[in-house]
Amino acid sequence: MHYVSTRDAKRQVSSAEAIVAGLSPDGGLFVPECFPRFSIEDLAGMLKLDYSACASKVLGTYLSDFTHQELDEITKAAYGDNFDNTDIAPVRALGGESVMELFHGPTLAFKDMALQILPHLMSASIQKTGETRKVLILVATSGDTGKAALEGYKNVPGTAIIVFYPREGVSSAQKLQMITQEGSNVAVYSVEGNFDDAQNGVKRIFCDDGLAQTIDTLGYKLSSANSINWGRLVPQIAYYFWAYLTEVRAGRLTLGDRLNVVVPTGNFGNILAAYYAKRMGLPLAKLICASNSNNVLTDFFNTGAYDSRRSFFKTSSPSMDILISSNLERLLFEAAGRDEETVKRWMKALSTQGRYEVGEEIRAALIGDFYAGCSTEEEAKATIQRVFESSSYLMDPHTAVAQAVYEQYKAETGDSTASLVVSTASPYKFASDVLLAIAPSVEEGDEFAIAKKLSEASKTPVPFAIAALEGKPRLHTESCATEDMGDVVLSKLRAWCE
Ligand SMILES: *Cc1c(COP(=O)(O)O)cnc(C)c1O
Numbered sequence: 077m078h079y080v081s082t083r084d085a086k087r088q089v090s091s092a093e094a095i096v097a098g099l100s101p102d103g104g105l106f107v108p109e110c111f112p113r114f115s116i117e118d119l120a121g122m123l124k125l126d127y128s129a130c131a132s133k134v135l136g137t138y139l140s141d142f143t144h145q146e147l148d149e150i151t152k153a154a155y156g157d158n159f160d161n162t163d164i165a166p167v168r169a170l171g172g173e174s175v176m177e178l179f180h181g182p183t184l185a186f187k188d189m190a191l192q193i194l195p196h197l198m199s200a201s202i203q204k205t206g207e208t209r210k211v212l213i214l215v216a217t218s219g220d221t222g223k224a225a226l227e228g229y230k231n232v233p234g235t236a237i238i239v240f241y242p243r244e245g246v247s248s249a250q251k252l253q254m255i256t257q258e259g260s261n262v263a264v265y266s267v268e269g270n271f272d273d274a275q276n277g278v279k280r281i282f283c284d285d286g287l288a289q290t291i292d293t294l295g296y297k298l299s300s301a302n303s304i305n306w307g308r309l310v311p312q313i314a315y316y317f318w319a320y321l322t323e324v325r326a327g328r329l330t331l332g333d334r335l336n337v338v339v340p341t342g343n344f345g346n347i348l349a350a351y352y353a354k355r356m357g358l359p360l361a362k363l364i365c366a367s368n369s370n371n372v373l374t375d376f377f378n379t380g381a382y383d384s385r386r387s388f389f390k391t392s393s394p395s396m397d398i399l400i401s402s403n404l405e406r407l408l409f410e411a412a413g414r415d416e417e418t419v420k421r422w423m424k425a426l427s428t429q430g431r432y433e434v435g436e437e438i439r440a441a442l443i444g445d446f447y448a449g450c451s452t453e454e455e456a457k458a459t460i461q462r463v464f465e466s467s468s469y470l471m472d473p474h475t476a477v478a479q480a481v482y483e484q485y486k487a488e489t490g491d492s493t494a495s496l497v498v499s500t501a502s503p504y505k506f507a508s509d510v511l512l513a514i515a516p517s518v519e520e521g522d523e524f525a526i527a528k529k530l531s532e533a534s535k536t537p538v539p540f541a542i543a544a545l546e547g548k549p550r551l552h553t554e555s556c557a558t559e560d561m562g563d564v565v566l567s568k569l570r571a572w573c574e
Pocket of ligand 1: 187343347
């Protein structure tokens, strides 16, 4: 299996090359040259597999320069004992629909599903491509990605990771998770400014040839862990197979029945994985794209115009506060019949004018697969409360956006197809907002006090990953200005080289 760029279909690379490179040099994203197919018989044969084996099977159809034994080892290392539930991605029946929980990894958000395995894929890919330098992962984070990447890359041989987070832009639990990070190859800095400042600082480092040369002489090669890397997307396809097979095992579906999925969406990575699973033959029906007040995707699917020139809202589902959904480019490539010139035209319009339009024909084809809706802050909060009251089930604000949009969808269409809501974060990661939704009169306290109150109010245990932070030493308290980020990277690398 080869990979092509969404902006140059003649540029072909191997899976290992795609993973090491992250982004194609023409600015496009790597996509598989075709979609492997799974028949109903193939799915039947997977019913007995555990999560790692299921993931290995799905990955094996895409990562053709990895052996099956390698992938078995890698998936076992990633999903063996790092999750607090043996199902890795457990699926629970809830009233009419089911909920797949993707937050049982070490950082309590769905980013772990990919970032627990990406470092292993990266290390192996580096060897396969003959790269002799170590890989330095640079991350600018608005919260979840930074911690998940730190947990994934800590102490992985041949790699090092430096994370920059905006001093004012992350929740207190997210900050605490990062500044207490252990590992001999990790560093974390707060940056004066907001997420965009941190992100631009990292982009400048990537584009600075002089800096790259110095980094090279220190024996490192720069790479990134963000969600445009194929190595982050492909592990996400596996959990849609897992969810479907789990529903069959539980007797809630018969093999071949169709299943809607509802995904709280930001950068369009999670729901794109569902689309790929559908193209591979998994019997998925509607892919329901749920947004918060930053509803640029809702408008796109409903009008055919993607327009990023709009107000940005800070919401209680911050991982979905995004106006440029990078992974949408991969869907556009398919929608345009894999015509790179069309994709290039749209992406150029987006970067120069802030908008593009795909036209009614393409929009009509897209809404054959997708439905898009959005939820306000009030609706999401009311949904947390309503679901808790009716089912004693606690949802985080991102998942609540998905649940609210699913309810809109059902009311609007009357569709009674079995449905799976994808839950992307533990409610304990956003404990004060969740507590406010279910017990509006409780007063504030520190992170741990709020977690304990949420635990009492909901009769659910505080996850170990939160409780364990209490009393941990603060190891990373340094701060820097955005213009000093390059120097900070160099001095850290020199210290590591000694
Ligand atoms: C990253 C994230 C999302 C958005 O996922 P995308 O793949 O970017 O669409 C949703 N919820 C949570 C909790 C996240 O961390």
